[in-house]
Amino acid sequence: MGELTSGAATPCPRRREATGVYRDAMAVPELIRIVSRDSPMALAQVERVRAELTAAHPGVRTEVVPVRTTGDKWLGDLSQVEGKGAFTKEVDAALLAGEADLAVHCVKDVPADRPLPAGTVFAAFLERDDVRDALVHPEGLTLDELPPGTRVGTSSVRRVAQLAATHPQLRCVPLRGNANRRLAKLAEGEVDALLLAAAGLERIGRSDVISEVLSPEVMLPPVGAGVLALQCREGDTGLIEAAAVLNHPDTHRETTAERMLLHVLQGHCNSPIAGLARVDRSGELSLRACVFTPDGKTRLNAHEWAGRLDPATLGTSVAVALLRQGAREVIDGIPH
Ligand SMILES: NCc1[nH]cc(CCC(=O)O)c1CC(=O)O
The missing domain is CATH 3.30.160.40 (Porphobilinogen deaminase, C-terminal domain)
Structure with a gap:
């Protein structure tokens, strides 16, 4: 068999070059400017990306370019914001304007009904975090233990619909703002409980407030839950290659x-x-x-x-x- 396919016995020169240490080292830019939302959760995500990038490419320097998105500024109904991508538009714009080289997004926030903004590509999907939603209740009650009329803060139509089906005795109250702000509103008594992504609470170091992690059978997660994506300019092949080492193949498939x-x-x-x-x-x-x-x-x-x-x-x-x-x-x- 080996004789029939003798060509395969010799490593393909092109493949050897693509994985060659020398070529790789040439390709990695020395400075990578990373753009992201400026919420505490988003900045924690950037720190993970910086750590993984510098571990994979020692010697590379990273810089953070925080931007505030429409979704962070507007705390009303998101459907009133013109177009989708309220949490990604300004980040994409900074990438395309060359103010940064790499964008970090929660996949959940990246519109999927249309292609990525022209001129940009995904370079990697990081290994997925917890996909589940979590209940935050100050006295530690679980969903089934909440008394009728409990005000549950969430503006997510997906969470509202599923909660209405399984726990019609509870009352969903619209609540927007980043996770830290929602926790503050809970502490101020604006609502009695919260539904938030477990991964988000972990990223801001507040998993301590979780009273119950909801199984996907109880609360099916949104598309892209718990996944971070790295996005680059299309022509930036050196950076795309450098970022691709952070890609987690199974997360990519999912x-x-x-x-x-x-x-x-x-x-x-x-x-x-x-x-x-x-x-x-x-x-x-x-x-x-x-x-x-x-x-x-x-x-x-x-x-x-x-x-x-x-x-x-x-x-x-x-x-x-x-x-x-x-x-x-x-x-x-x-x-x-
Ligand atoms: N819309 C905001 C947002 N985007 C991603 C997450 C959670 C983390 C993730 O799933 O990657 C959150 C917060 C939340 O839903 O509680």
């Missing part, structure tokens, strides 16, 4: 399936959609997704294994299954 689901569904800001892809221990990918009406009374559900499908095709397949159940009518029937 994220690709989830984002394709959202792309095909073409939701809007008020459409409650949840989707979670998982690579299991045997390496197989599955995707589970739901589309809800805002009151949670209608819940379309699809769950498929990839089998031989690539991640993007799995995302399409699950979206099509939901569309066959009437997802288009549900989504379009919600005022936006």
